[in-house]
Amino acid sequence: MIAIKLAFKNLLGAGLRTWLNVSVLSFAFVLIIFYNGMIEGWNRQGRNDTQDWEIGQGQFWHPEYDRYDFFTIRDSHARLSDEINTQINEDKLTPVLITQATIYPQGRNQGVVLRGIDPQQKILKLPTSDLDNIQNEYSVIIGKRMAESVKLTAGDKVLIRWRDKNGTFDAREIQIASIFSCDVPPVDNGQMYISLNVLQEMLNLENEATLIVAGKNYTGGDIKNWEFKDLTFLLADFDKLIQAKKGGAMIMEGFMLIIALLAIFDTQVLSIFRRQKEIGTYIALGLTRSQVVGLFTVEGGAHSILAALLGAAYGIPLFLYLDSIGITFGTPDMGITIAETIYPYYSLGLIITAIVLVVLSATIVSYFPARKISKMKPTDALRGKLQ
């Protein structure tokens, strides 16, 4: 307790030098929390959006289906059992039938993935009810990115060609019922959504689906002949992306922290040489060398406590403000799941981790110069003789 009391007294008494160090360190504090808060906010929004728009609470896949291998799509479909249909009728599950197709906008040809989905489904956020709001049964909804890439707008008609279950090509005109805006690129890029019944009829695959999306209230457990893919599996790519971003952020935070810690290290080295007489006096007054080492170490570490307080003074209002308005990136089309506006998320764990990290590093860098005190002869220290 004495060491802490003395350390803070010495620090506050040191004036400008202390506040310069504390300011740099507090900036590192705020930056670490802000950066991680941003990534965590992005992570939470991204996961929620992906669940809301694409994967629900998990999916049951046809055993042959592989989302990364288009060649598997043609044979990845199976009949929906009565048991499954009961759950579908209770809005606990929604089936999706997937096929490849080609559209011909403005005379160009463009490969698309055509997904059949129940217009009445309530599990995914996709505005599938728009499919029922248009007279043309061969209507589709598409995302904003897709619409921009193929230069289609709501109401436009475009020729589509597909192969049915027997491999026979067929083609007809479809109409764009509506265009939705979504932060999850895999839901949008190259995707078209059509009524499930219509697609089943087009493919001659009555009552069949490629995968089944589970809703929040689904509690039925495994379904025979379908493989359940949980959120960990379905979000693995997104999780890897977040981990990569965290790694990048750590490098930047590390640089910031190193600059702040160098300032503390420099101050501590200087202190030990400038304050030799003071060190000698402490020893003469009855402090042991290890207590003096402890005092200087705590003093260096105490920079981080002051930095946390200073950081809190301007960081908390800043974070609260950013949390209320979010940070808008416009409409980024980077092929990754990212919202237009990210609301940073500052968890208690993040704040505690940042505090522990900074306090621990500041204490460690303070300890190394302070160790020199333990080798000092008190008589030399009192005379200020050490070089």
Add this chain to the structure above:
Amino acid sequence: MDIIKINDLVKRFPVGKGHFTALNKINLSFGKGEFAGFVGPSGSGKTTLLNIIGSLDTPSEGSTIVMDQSISELSHKQAARLRNMYIGFIFQTYNLLPVYTVFENVEFSLLLQNISASERKKAVMEALKWVGLTDKVKSKPNMLSGGESQRVAIARSMVKKPEIVLADEPTANLDSKNSHHILQTMETLNKELNVTFIFATHDEKVMKYLNRIITLEDGKVVSDKENKS
């Protein structure tokens, strides 16, 4: 009864490949309540002897027993405890801790003794009363004159009611008036509290106050005599 016993004390410092003998076969003893001083020219070994008695340094040979504890056999921790409990220091350059107030400077030694805040306050105020600085409790060292600073240093050394006070050239940075003032203060404390004062000095003014003068030359005691009228 002697509270300091020095037998055949030798102190050598390494210099290049050889060594320099700062103290050579010193034999001295001090009883409780003495007001004594080491005098002699620079380099005669006064401060070195004071440092060894104060357990800030150790002998190369011989023994130094302070309060029944052999300085050469003490661990760092035991030496620190000896200094904290029994020995007060007064330095030429005052060595006040710059960021602390007068009160906190004087209080410092007591913080290490686990004394309650109310008792600490009482002891600090008493010590400041001895040196006549009760009106400066909240002042920082940079707001004090040289004489006032040295009086704070005296209060700091006396607050824990030590057995021994070691004063190394306490008047070297003071004018005549302030020198007499602080010497009178120390003399009074010596008489009233029966604390042993040992000085290292070459100041004639200090010598006039001493009851015992030990003259050192080239690390040897050349005379040890009573002084006071």
